[in-house]
Amino acid sequence: MRRIVFRSIAIVLxxxxxxxxxxxxxxxxxxxxxxDPNEVARLETAMWRSYYDKxxxxxxxxxxxxxxxxxxxxxxxxxxxxxxxxxxAFAFKDGKTQADYEKAMPELVKFYGAIRKISDIPFxxxxxxRLELQWWIVHRERWKRGAEELPRALAELQSAxxxxxxxxxxxxxxxxxxxxxxxxxxxxxxxxxxxxxxSKINELLRQSWRSLAQAVKx
Numbered sequence: 006m007r008r009i010v011f012r013s014i015a016i017v018l019x020x021x022x023x024x025x026x027x028x029x030x031x032x033x034x035x036x037x038x039x040x041d042p043n044e045v046a047r048l049e050t051a052m053w054r055s056y057y058d059k060x061x062x063x064x065x066x067x068x069x070x071x072x073x074x075x076x077x078x079x080x081x082x083x084x085x086x087x088x089x090x091x092x093x094a095f096a097f098k099d100g101k102t103q104a105d106y107e108k109a110m111p112e113l114v115k116f117y118g119a120i121r122k123i124s125d126i127p128f129x130x131x132x133x134x135r136l137e138l139q140w141w142i143v144h145r146e147r148w149k150r151g152a153e154e155l156p157r158a159l160a161e162l163q164s165a166x167x168x169x170x171x172x173x174x175x176x177x178x179x180x181x182x183x184x185x186x187x188x189x190x191x192x193x194x195x196x197x198x199x200x201x202x203x204s205k206i207n208e209l210l211r212q213s214w215r216s217l218a219q220a221v222k223x
Contacts, residue, residue: 132165157178178213181213
């Protein structure tokens with residue numbers, strides 16, 4: 006009886022390990038231009054709320070959902086890659102200097118490296134990770150930056166990912182920056198966000214991601 010039990014456990018464990026390895030390493034390909042702008046906007050709005058409320062687990066789950074639904078990553082891999090992104094976000098959140106901000110780079114490289122492995126569009130992982138960190142810094146230092154720096158930094162990120170001229174995705178950057186400004190203004194004034202504010206942010210993000218979808222598909 007013991008032998009039967011041990012053999013059954015061994016078979017189950019073998020199957021689980023095989024499924025895990027398949028999930029993590031089996032080659033997959035995602036059509037990067039085929040995303041749902043409305044769903045991306047919904048999840049990004051939710052992730053912003055989790056980030057500013059310091060809800061790391063909730064942010065992690067929302068990132069995983071985004072990776073599964075928009076990049077078609079399998080379950081285990083989506084959780085692994087979401088972990089990289091969440092680590093980067095919260096490492097940056099506590100930073101105060103350039104040296105602090107740089108601590109987010111290794112995780113951003115892992116994050117974009119994982120996306121590049123399944124992407125049907127070739128892009129420079131290190132360059133894209135650097136552009137991601139750059140717009141985070143521009144946003145953090147908005148009080149001393151020009152009004153057009155953040156929209157352009159956001160556009161440069163998508164330009165590098167999708168291989169399109171930056172001018173083609175400036176509208177995406179402008180609308181996304183405008184959405185950020187709603188929360189930033191409230192925070193700077195010490196005023197709490199309302200559901201109406203989050204609704205406005207979600208609508209601007211929907212317009213932003215729709216603009217990007219049109220630009221990269223064209």
